[in-house]
Amino acid sequence: MRKRVLESIEKKLLKKRDQLLETIEAEEENEREGVESENITGDIVDEANSSYEQLVISRLTEKEQEKLNEIDEALSRLNEGMYGRCVVCGKSIDEKRLLAIPEAKKCIECKAAEEKRRY
Numbered sequence: 001m002r003k004r005v006l007e008s009i010e011k012k013l014l015k016k017r018d019q020l021l022e023t024i025e026a027e028e029e030n031e032r033e034g035v036e037s038e039n040i041t042g043d044i045v046d047e048a049n050s051s052y053e054q055l056v057i058s059r060l061t062e063k064e065q066e067k068l069n070e071i072d073e074a075l076s077r078l079n080e081g082m083y084g085r086c087v088v089c090g091k092s093i094d095e096k097r098l099l100a101i102p103e104a105k106k107c108i109e110c111k112a113a114e115e116k117r118r119y
């Protein structure tokens, strides 16, 4: 893969990483604030409702953590010069696919096969 393409992919990954970290931090902040306001207005807030909200928030964060891991993995593959290869079949992943989803680690065929298995 061309160096220029790799560099722009690395930039994209780093930017995505920053945004994710910001989102995760903001959500954790919300969660803390939620707990605090719950203490103040304890008897007004419906308890079942608020714990459901917390569950949704922590699930959202979990998903973002997962994404963050994928981005970190992609960045370390970039550093090792392994970037752009499908982890399943070892073929080069289409450049357009990588530019659209820079953290992709499977080629489109393997991804499609995986989704077929899942559903």
Ligand SMILES: [Zn+2]
Pocket (backbone or CB within 6 Å): 086, 087, 088, 089, 090, 091, 106, 107, 108, 109, 110, 111
């Ligand atoms: Zn593959």
